Amino acid sequence: xxxxxxxxxxxxxxxxxxxxxxxxxxxxxxxxxxxxxxxxxxxxxxxxxxxxxxxxxxxxxxxxxxxxxxxxxxxxxxxxxxxxxxxxxxxxxxxxxxxxxxxxxxxxxxx
Amino acid sequence: xxxxxxxxxxxxxxxxxxxxxxxxxxxxxxxxxxxxxxxxxxxxxxxxxxxxxxxxxxxxxxxxxxxxxxxxxxxxxxxxxxxxxxxxxxxxxxxxxxxxxxxxxxxxxxxxx
Numbered sequence: 303x304x305x306x307x308x309x310x311x312x313x314x315x316x317x318x319x320x321x322x323x324x325x326x327x328x329x330x331x332x333x334x335x336x337x338x339x340x341x342x343x344x345x346x347x348x349x350x351x352x353x354x355x356x357x358x359x360x361x362x363x364x365x366x367x368x369x370x371x372x373x374x375x376x377x378x379x380x381x382x383x384x385x386x387x388x389x390x391x392x393x394x395x396x397x398x399x400x401x402x403x404x405x406x407x408x409x410x411x412x413x
Numbered sequence: 414x415x416x417x418x419x420x421x422x423x424x425x426x427x428x429x430x431x432x433x434x435x436x437x438x439x440x441x442x443x444x445x446x447x448x449x450x451x452x453x454x455x456x457x458x459x460x461x462x463x464x465x466x467x468x469x470x471x472x473x474x475x476x477x478x479x480x481x482x483x484x485x486x487x488x489x490x491x492x493x494x495x496x497x498x499x500x501x502x503x504x505x506x507x508x509x510x511x512x513x514x515x516x517x518x519x520x521x522x523x524x525x526x
Contacts, residue, residue: 305455333512344417344503344517345456352512390456398468399444399507399515403456 308391308404315381316412323389323407324375331393334367334374335401339388348389349376381411415440417518419504425524431492434521438485438506445487446515447479450501459502462487463510491523499525 308325315321325334333352337345349360351367351374358365364377374391388408392401418437426432438445447459458471462481479489485506491498501522505515 333514335514337517342519344505344519347514347516350514394512398461398463398511399446399509399513400458400461400469400471401446401448401456401515402458405455 306391306393306402306404308407310407311405312408312410314410314412317381317383319381321378321381321385321409322375323391324373325391325393325404326373327393327402328372329393329402330371331395331402332371333394334365335392335394336363336365336374336376337390337392339390339406341387345390378409381409383411383413385409386411417504417506417516419502419518419521421521422519423522423524425526426494427526428494428496430494431490432494432523433488433490434502434504434523436487436489436504436506436518438487438504439508439516442506442508442516443485444507444510444513445481445485446505446507447487447489448503448505448517449473450503450520451499456503459489468510494525496525499523 336348339345349365356367362379388406391404444463446461461469476492481487501520503520505517507513
């Protein structure tokens with residue numbers, strides 16, 4: 303099925319470093335969402351973006367909804383060990399709540 | 414406030430059998446969606462229900478079906494199981510009918526042998 307192009311696929315960083323990941327699509331979305339998934343658990347919603355150009359923060363996380371509505375990025379500042387996990391972007395349109403997901407970014411943090 | 418609850422957490426079935434998975438949404442949420450997660454295909458949309466009506470359906474064979482009850486709880490059924498159906502099945506609920514963030518349960522891990 304269709305997926306968003308999410309990059310990078312994995313990152314191995316030092317604790318305290320900043321992280322950036324992004325998602326692109328050939329289709330326009332009206333909403334972009336970012337989720338984090340820990341092993342054995344379901345994805346947890348981090349940030350939801352509803353307007354093109356919107357920049358939203360949640361603690362050390364900042365995400366932006368691209369102007370073209372075809373992309374989004376997520377930044378994590380001053381990473382800590384509990385940031386380890388898989389981060390997913392997802393796009394949503396107005397017709398229902400169906401999400402199209404990116405392939406995920408696996409983040410590993412070295413203490 | 415309780416989150417999305419999925420039962421059972423783990424399930425082992427044999428090829429050819431059928432299986433029913435259950436999902437209880439967050440209280441007050443009337444929209445329920447199901448996703449299949451595999452290492453190869455990632456997160457794939459199965460179907461979405463709102464007020465007991467299926468609103469959207471993903472590209473899965475007819476062996477995959479679902480329903481929603483009047484209390485918003487949902488079940489999905491997979492008949493004639495195949496080895497490739499082994500996956501994590503995730504249920505998500507949302508408050509509104511459209512353009513509303515999804516909140517996921519911890520899934521049911523199905524293994525088909």
